[in-house]
Amino acid sequence: MNRSKGVTGPKGFKAAGVAAGIKESGAPDLTLVVNEGPGQAAAGVFTTNQVKAAPVLWTQQVIKERRLRAVVLNSGGANACTGPEGFQDTHATAEKVADVLGVGAIEIAVCSTGLIGERLPMDRVLTGVEKAAAGLADTDEAGLAAATAVMTTDSHPKQSHAAHAAGWSVGGFAKGAGMLAPNMATMLSVLTTDAVVDGDTLDAALREVTARTYDTLDVDGGTSTNDTVLVLASGASGVTPTKAELVEVLASVAGDLVKQLQGDAEGVTKEVAITVTGARTDADAIVVARTVAEDNLVKTALFGSDPNWGRIAMAVGRAAAEVDQFKLGITVNGVTLFADGHKAADRSEADLSGRDVTVEIALGLGEGTATVLTTDLSHGYVEENSAYSS
């Protein structure tokens, strides 16, 4: 995994990230990723939130063709809850990108992120598109600029690149620090590959990968209105991998991006992996892991470096999944604190002073397993989310 390259790592892609003036701060806020081909296969997965931003509604339509020439993304405004006018803004943005590239709007995906409920300053968006198009490049610098201009409360850009020995690679970036609980979708992320792959295979591979990577992250339960993951394939390497090879490399890049998202989550002081085993089904395991991951009493205890397994037991018990308290086991950082309905070791034996925490929950009922990545609930999280609108 190489974090010095991103979406421009694979052959056939150009990108740019510019300051369009959407953000009052003057920080970069508009990204363009262009697939120069020869192939244009693409796939996407989107938020399960029923309140969907205009760019999600747009991109869900155009992705049905399994073909994209470019993705335009803006930070500084989510364009969510903005009515038909907001959808027209998205459409106008796609038309503008299509114009400058000399293609059709149906080949342009649009993503937005930022405050919900405000219209975008469209004059700035449209001139920003021109500025970005003029600066498109296939360099590492251009890939990093693209990863940078999508940031909101992120403290640093997140990108990753992985090459396959056969001569093709996958690159990508992601953004997201709060309102982060992808559910069969995710925050904003764009992946690129120069593998030769058709749209249907790419779609199937992406769904398999998101379930194993983006969907395992749950910082605050806040599945957002704008979650989007797109993958674009240029075919420029001339190499056709098997679907399994494609999934493997896509998953390695996506997994690395998710790890970076977790590490930069709002207020994070602990990076926590919650693994549930022995559930009646995998679905039950996910429900239990998510319930624990979203529990504020568990999260505040972790912030306090307190292996308070009683709170974990409480959260497990209130999950909408089958649980038997007399078969339950809880292991924190390798120390089993609770087993078979009894305290098994004093909590002081589990050392939570470090940044990484593992919580293993054994349900003893079946073969279902799941892992969810989360963070603690700190003063920093409260500060970031109460001091200003985001």
Place this chain on the structure above:
Amino acid sequence: MNRSKGVTGPKGFKAAGVAAGIKESGAPDLTLVVNEGPGQAAAGVFTTNQVKAAPVLWTQQVIKERRLRAVVLNSGGANACTGPEGFQDTHATAEKVADVLGVGAIEIAVCSTGLIGERLPMDRVLTGVEKAAAGLADTDEAGLAAATAVMTTDSHPKQSHAAHAAGWSVGGFAKGAGMLAPNMATMLSVLTTDAVVDGDTLDAALREVTARTYDTLDVDGGTSTNDTVLVLASGASGVTPTKAELVEVLASVAGDLVKQLQGDAEGVTKEVAITVTGARTDADAIVVARTVAEDNLVKTALFGSDPNWGRIAMAVGRAAAEVDQFKLGITVNGVTLFADGHKAADRSEADLSGRDVTVEIALGLGEGTATVLTTDLSHGYVEENSAYSS
């Protein structure tokens, strides 16, 4: 409503609250409430958490008789996740109370609250029972002492009393400040009445009342392992109310206790009422209201006095209930900020500087309604729940 009286307000009840030494601080930690009759009807509702404390397992059994002579409650330890030994401790406590009162253990309910996972110091519990029995009285002071000895992170005791013109009354106390999301049950609360009422009627009335009162409170989603509400009827007034009258007075006392619990929740700076209307069903309305009430991004915005309706829209959209973003309306403190899929007013028009906040969510789909009471997520909540085990 009179908060200077509690469980000893109705005729036929004695109570005591003593320091048994269960808490290392030496604060009061053992409460006894005794029904002197002539009636002994009783009913209870309990946590829906699948991890249930030993006293819950015990009391769920004895309440099947719809008859209780006394309730013994301790703070300083939840006696949850303590295995068969913990259950034996609960049984021994009930036997001890039965002995000193000269009745059977099956007539004794037991409640515990405090840290999960530790055994109780049984020698102190048992001598505490003797001390409490020796101090039983029907005075206001005894009722207040009973309400005081159940406190954990509560900052003050919570009790209430309401008299019916026909000559009977209802009194009660409650405790709870965190891990507070009763769901067809609640934190610990004991209600008493001197009305003449049979056990089945009392049970039906209690279930109706808890659905309207305790169940509407959701501070942090943390349905606990020990939630218990009990009601004891002495019949000492000699008056037999209708079930509707009983429900009305029980609900007024329970509602007042819930308001006190909300106002004393961990870290609270805002007391928030979230009302959902126009849901397809009442069940859908509850799901939406709870999802918003438990959303950390909504709760931190409220702490920041920020009417960030976009976060409310996000939480509504991720609820497991039917929602149409183009019919959704959001009103905060009387100002409609979002209506029919559009921003309706600038967020600055809603003033959240005060302690009380109302959030009205109109779904526009049907007749389902629900109200959930919650609080904000503040630095105080994080501090209380990270700085020490509870």
